Amino acid sequence: xxxxxxxxxxxxxxxxxxxxxxxxxxxxxxxxxxxxxxxxxxxxxxxxxxxxxxxxxxxxxxxxxxxxxxxxxxxxxxxxxxxxxxxxxxxxxxxxxxxxxxxxxxxxxxxxxxxxxxxxxxxxxxxxxxxxxxxxxxxxxxxxxxxxxxxxxxxxxxxxxxxxxxxxxxxxxxxxxxxxxxxxxxxxxxxxxxxxxxxxxxxxxxxxxxxxxxxxxxxxxxxxxxxxxxxxxxxxxxxxxxxxxxxxxxxxxxxxxxxxxxxxxxxxxxxxxxxxxxxxxxxxxxxxxxxxxxxxxxxxxxxxxxxxxxxxxxxxxxxxxxxxxxxxxxxxxxxxxxxxxxxxxxxxxxxxxxxxxxxxxxxxxxxxxxxxxxxxxxxxxxxxxxxxxxxxxxxxxxxxxx
Amino acid sequence: xxxxxxxxxxxxxxxxxxxxxxxxxxxxxxxxxxxxxxxxxxxxxxxxxxxxxxxxxxxxxxxxxxxxxxxxxxxxxxxxxxxxxxxxxxxxxxxxxxxxxxxxxxxxxxxxxxxxxxxxxxxxxxxxxxxxxxxxxxxxxxxxxxxxxxxxxxxxxxxxxxxxxxxxxxxxxxxxxxxxxxxxxxxxxxxxxxxxxxxxxxxxxxxxxxxxxxxxxxxxxxxxxxxxxxxxxxxxxxxxxxxxxxxxxxxxxxxxxxxxxxxxxxxxxxxxxxxxxxxxxxxxxxxxxxxxxxxxxxxxxxxxxxxxxxxxxxxxxxxxxxxxx
Numbered sequence: 091x092x093x094x095x096x097x098x099x100x101x102x103x104x105x106x107x108x109x110x111x112x113x114x115x116x117x118x119x120x121x122x123x124x125x126x127x128x129x130x131x132x133x134x135x136x137x138x139x140x141x142x143x144x145x146x147x148x149x150x151x152x153x154x155x156x157x158x159x160x161x162x163x164x165x166x167x168x169x170x171x172x173x174x175x176x177x178x179x180x181x182x183x184x185x186x187x188x189x190x191x192x193x194x195x196x197x198x199x200x201x202x203x204x205x206x207x208x209x210x211x212x213x214x215x216x217x218x219x220x221x222x223x224x225x226x227x228x229x230x231x232x233x234x235x236x237x238x239x240x241x242x243x244x245x246x247x248x249x250x251x252x253x254x255x256x257x258x259x260x261x262x263x264x265x266x267x268x269x270x271x272x273x274x275x276x277x278x279x280x281x282x283x284x285x286x287x288x289x290x291x292x293x294x295x296x297x298x299x300x301x302x303x304x305x306x307x308x309x310x311x312x313x314x315x316x317x318x319x320x321x322x323x324x325x326x327x328x329x330x331x332x333x334x335x336x337x338x339x340x341x342x343x344x345x346x347x348x349x350x351x352x353x354x355x356x357x358x359x360x361x362x363x364x365x366x367x368x369x370x371x372x373x374x375x376x377x378x379x380x381x382x383x384x385x386x387x388x389x390x391x392x393x394x395x396x397x398x399x400x401x402x403x404x405x406x407x408x409x410x411x412x413x414x415x416x417x418x419x420x421x422x423x424x425x426x427x428x429x430x431x432x433x434x435x436x437x438x439x440x441x442x443x444x445x446x447x448x449x450x451x452x453x454x455x456x457x458x459x460x461x462x463x464x465x466x467x468x469x470x471x472x473x474x475x476x477x478x479x480x481x482x483x484x485x486x487x488x489x490x491x492x
Numbered sequence: 493x494x495x496x497x498x499x500x501x502x503x504x505x506x507x508x509x510x511x512x513x514x515x516x517x518x519x520x521x522x523x524x525x526x527x528x529x530x531x532x533x534x535x536x537x538x539x540x541x542x543x544x545x546x547x548x549x550x551x552x553x554x555x556x557x558x559x560x561x562x563x564x565x566x567x568x569x570x571x572x573x574x575x576x577x578x579x580x581x582x583x584x585x586x587x588x589x590x591x592x593x594x595x596x597x598x599x600x601x602x603x604x605x606x607x608x609x610x611x612x613x614x615x616x617x618x619x620x621x622x623x624x625x626x627x628x629x630x631x632x633x634x635x636x637x638x639x640x641x642x643x644x645x646x647x648x649x650x651x652x653x654x655x656x657x658x659x660x661x662x663x664x665x666x667x668x669x670x671x672x673x674x675x676x677x678x679x680x681x682x683x684x685x686x687x688x689x690x691x692x693x694x695x696x697x698x699x700x701x702x703x704x705x706x707x708x709x710x711x712x713x714x715x716x717x718x719x720x721x722x723x724x725x726x727x728x729x730x731x732x733x734x735x736x737x738x739x740x741x742x743x744x745x746x747x748x749x750x751x752x753x754x755x756x757x758x759x760x761x762x763x764x765x766x767x768x769x770x771x772x773x774x775x776x777x778x779x780x781x782x783x784x785x786x787x788x789x790x791x792x793x794x795x796x797x798x799x800x801x802x803x804x805x806x807x808x809x810x811x812x813x814x815x816x817x
Contacts, residue, residue, distance in 0.1 A: 396554035400504060413554065470510050470558065472532040472550040489523040489530045
């Protein structure tokens with residue numbers, strides 16, 4: 091039996107059509123698009139086409155608003171550092187407590203360098219408090235950076251509304267949309283979003299390619315200086331084959347956006363309901379009513395996520411976990427902690443993230459595989475009795491040096 | 493995915509001795525729920541012989557926590573209590589053919605559970621002094637707490653000092669930024685600003701008393717050489733005593749130096765690294781290649797001891813680099 095891949099929020103398989111579109115640009119059309127000969131000009135035309143394909147998926151007004159970068163992280167760093175350069179007197183940044191490390195770790199570093207970072211809190215379902223946000227929109231803020239969708243829970247944030255509020259306060263607004271692009275309809279020309287990050291490998295393009303959308307007229311300072319590539323906004327010879335692959339992937343994403351929201355969503359719901367119906371003491375984390383159609387994050391209480399992943403992996407099922415042990419850190423996922431999920435559940439969170447390549451047969455296999463794995467691990471847990479959690483688990487087992 | 497050994501996987505997939513032990517007379521609960529690992533070890537000790545007749549575990553933990561717990565129960569079953577207490581976390585890791593550095597704390601947890609269970613059996617209170625910080629150095633598995641304490645105890649000022657005293661940062665060097673952050677924080681407590689360009693105290697030509705009394709390397713008589721080894725070890729001992737440990741010279745056999753690690757050093761998870769540090773220091777001071785081995789291995793000398801008299805300055809480059817950061 092083939093392995094089942096349910097970790098598409100981590101990365102996706104390249105679509106065969108994407109690979110096909112890229113292949114000529116390694117052996118035959120290898121020229122530098124900046125060159126004045128036929129080896130280069132064909133590549134230049136292919137890059138223009140790709141830029142238009144990305145523009146179409148994002149609903150950008152101009153294709154010159156698309157800047158190709160190396161990845162989502164580069165796009166995020168470029169956006170935030172640009173705003174700080176543009177507005178040297180503004181020393182505050184607004185973000186959320188549940189951002190991806192590509193934004194959070196940068197903010198932590200900036201904090202050490204003297205900036206004030208406002209990390210918007212979330213409630214138990216991972217939702218932001220817009221009143222708290224409004225109060226922070228002062229002239230001291232250089233940029234707001236809020237993710238479109240959370241990578242762990244899939245929870246969607248009201249970025250359109252938040253961008254409007256930032257715009258009214260004359261503050262640049264950036265969104266890390268790496269999880270949302272291709273799953274949520276996006277129409278940037280009719281929004282107040284100034285900058286937006288895309289990552290190719292999250293939507294069936296290769297790794298090592300990303301996009302920073304930069305609305306025309308928004309003040310900008312490049313991260314890299316050098317050649318004139320990307321109109322001087324991101325120097326460095328174009329990663330031509332990958333740019334072309336990303337263009338193709340964006341076109342495919344646009345064709346499949348309904349599939350993501352109907353078929354993929356139906357499979358996700360089948361998986362989730364199947365597991366919840368059979369496994370006691372587990373629950374969905376995040377805002378179940380407002381989330382990505384492909385993502386389902388379930389907390390299995392009283393057991394640890396890495397063990398679950400290893401047993402799933404043994405049966406050829408790939409997923410991911412918010413437990414500390416899977417990352418080698420001492421704390422469970424910052425997203426789970428921000429939502430106030432108890433440690434006994436946060437360490438047992440498993441994220442299943444689907445793609446359009448998953449089938450119902452695969453989902454049914456996973457629904458059958460999960461309950462016995464959870465039951466077996468609970469047999470080993472000091473918090474678990476014969477048929478359920480021990481009475482007052484916190485008292486029955488309270489290890490030294492907690 | 494972690495690079496777990498086959499033995500770790502095998503113990504994870506088929507854990508031995510799982511569950512509660514109904515007639516246990518010693519139970520140890522240890523762990524840190526924050527970091528996702530907790531372990532209950534139950535032992536049944538024969539009061540006549542003080543032999544552990546049965547041992548089981550329950551754990552809220554990852555793959556390596558389950559494997560470490562399973563290994564621990566297998567190791568201690570049938571051992572007299574005093575023997576069992578000598579089991580170190582390194583023994584547990586070795587039994588499993590090694591653990592990734594991020595997972596060594598699982599084996600430490602196993603050893604602590606054992607101490608707690610034995611204390612429970614003996615009716616004494618077990619106090620844990622183990623505090624765990626974020627892992628800074630992945631090459632040598634050194635965490636922030638260990639680095640902080642060593643900086644305070646030894647008035648360290650530079651990354652090189654930290655590498656010399658803890659080994660942290662002595663490998664791939666990728667964690668030097670992290671070590672500088674710890675230094676900045678700890679020195680700030682004392683009102684000192686961290687100076688990245690300060691000269692390491694280990695590089696300073698500190699006139700050691702040993703150097704003054706005995707001529708450096710070369711033609712020492714056997715008596716002089718042993719005397720010198722003793723002096724070098726004596727100069728290291730105050731540092732060990734600060735951590736509640738100690739080290740005694742037992743025997744010198746050519747280029748093999750046998751020592752006894754006592755006090756807190758005995759069975760300490762860091763003992764192997766401490767011995768590595770002593771060995772490095774001895775090599776530097778003596779100017780010859782030597783090997784430091786715990787005295788308990790004296791009956792089983794290393795299968796391939798280096799030929800005697802192998803020249804000075806032949807310490808492997810990696811080891812020298814490690815010690816100098």
